[in-house]
Amino acid sequence: MVLVLPYVQFNRCIVYLFPLLAKEIGTVHKKWANRLPVALIYPNTYSVAVSNLGLQIVYNLLNAYEGIVCERFVYPDTGSSFRSLESGRALCDFPVICGSISFEEDYTRLAAMLPAGRVEPFAEKRAAFIAPGSPLVILGGVAVFMNPEPLAPFADVMVIGEAEGILASLLTVVEQCAGADRKDVLQQIARQCQGCYVPSLYTVAYDDLGRVEQVTAPPGIPARIKKVIAPPQERAGHSQLLSPEAELNMYMVELGRGCSRGCRFCAAGYIYRPPRLWNSEAILKAFAERPASVDRVGMLGMEMAHSETLDTIAQYLHTNNCSLSFSSLRADHISDKLLSLLAASHLKSVAIAPDGASERLRRLINKGLSEEDLLSAAIRLAEVGIFHLKLYLMIGLPTETNQDLEEFVNLVKKVQQALLPIGRKRGRLTEISLSVNSFVPKPWTPFQYCSFGGIDTEQATGEQSTAQSVMALKQKIKYLRKALTKVPNFRIKVDRPERVLQQAVYARADRRIAPLLLDVGMGRLTFKQALKQYDLSSWQYAVRPREGDERMCWEVVDHGLKPGYLWKEYAKSMAGQFTPPCETTLCRRCGICGENPPS
Secondary structure (H helix, E strand, C coil): CCCCCCHHHCCCCCCCHHHHHHHCECCCCCCCCCCEEEEEEECCCHHHHCCCHHHHHHHHHHHCCCCEEEEEEECCCCCCCCCCCCCCCCHHHCCEEEEECCCHHHHHHHHHHHHHCCCCCCHHHCCCECECCECEEEEECHHHHHCCHHHHHHCCEEECECHHHCHHHHHHHHCCCCCCEHHHHHHHHHHHCCCEECHHHCEEEECCCCCEEEEECCCCCCCCEECECCCCCCCCCECCCECCCCCCCCEEEECEECCCCCCCCCCHHHHCCCCEECCHHHHHHHHCCCCCCCCEEEEECHHHCCHHHHHHHHHHHHHHCCEEEECCECCCCCCHHHHHHHHHHCCCEEEEEEECCCHHHHHHCCCCCCHHHHHHHHHHHHHCCCCEEEEEEEECCCCCCHHHHHHHHHHHHHHHHHHHHHHHHHCCCCEEEEEEEECCCCCCCHHHHCCCCCCCCCCCCCCHHHHHHHHHHHHHHHHHHHHHCCCCCEEEEECCHHHHHHHHHHHCCCHHHHHHHHHHHCCCCCHHHHHHHCCCCHHHHHHCCCCCCCCCHHHHEECCCCCCHHHHHHHHHHCCCCCCCCCCCCCCCCCCCCCCCCC
């Protein structure tokens, strides 16, 4: 389904905004006089936007500057006007626009929001001088520093890394940019601001297969942009905006950034290196900011928490009569203290992620979970009162076969049988739900070289293999549905491989895809029509296998990984070899910690 932005409603009454903000905690209202107006756009609806911790952090960082007034724009619900939440102004009233993008699915919405706000979407066509209606457009967020290229033509500047480490130097230039010559400002940013990528200064050449052949930049402009991480903070990242309309209606606290496990499919485990965990003191300072009226606390990164941190959380929840929420747990990281914390929180639903269907695949992806780990976790969780166990599974991993899927089916049946006596004893059976998701090869992971759909390299030759990859996923979904249909107290939810194919295309796309994103986002063309219109193919981005020496378009970003490291990890995965978790004080494998690892 194509979402079309409601362009024609700029003059509608904006009363609909006020009930949202009347319920919101943390809204910043500033007068515009003698301040630089900055629009902060998030390409999803309000309920999703106000649940995004990264957006909240940027919103407060920008408004912390006395000379800036920052107001938010979100993708409007049907029938809503496209105006700023705080004052109801149009996007074209702002000389600076910042965008935060977290997911590939948001690319088309981001592209459409610019013309919907009467702003020229393509940077090269904007006026020579920065002003309202011809703004400086700055894009950031995790999707941008994973692969900036699909959105590069829309951006004057792209922020590569975490905002806390970049905004201070960038804003010293931006605060003076209104009315300035665009080229002069961009040159200054590119030369002076660490972590800032100016796409218009880079020329990309491609070969006949669409592979990157050469990237050139002017003298004095860095060939690659080094990612910037946040400097040490006294207080853990936490919610600064709260609303009952939020998709995640809770007070969120970060337990850390990144992950030490090194799962080979997970981009966050590589682009957020080195992994950083907040200490208990920083977490307590974040807890101290919680409004007394909010008693549900969400933990981000719970699966990596140390024992000391769990003690801190448990004591806080007990003292303040708060309930706990989190996304998922590692099945081999469920301690007695964690179980006690779950019991005290009266949590009824918990998710664990096998991710790979078999032990062989879990070795391949470096997940390292055995069947015994998963069974033990399910039993222990049920015994402390969990009534709903969620399982996350990926299909379409490289080398996956029906034998792997058969092993997973047997595992589900074993889990169901193991939980049955626990449920009968307490008078309520545990419900199991399975979420089946098609694997998407992501940049900056060892699996960035793989084909979507899990088909062999020999099969992934030419456009016809795209249909084969989608069909292979559909057949696996059909197999799982049929094999699990008679399991009691069980539900299965699957994605649509055709839709996931679009995400796979966007994930590894280059800047040539930008016109497609705009036309699809504005509802002028379907995805398939736009591919044909711009002589692009799903195969070249999603299915075509990559070689170890291929230059990737996203390598304009420098995450600090040693050349060839990801290819070596890919080879290890195919050999079923395990890579130990990061140990930042000792490990030198990937090259990010270097000679001076973080303390």
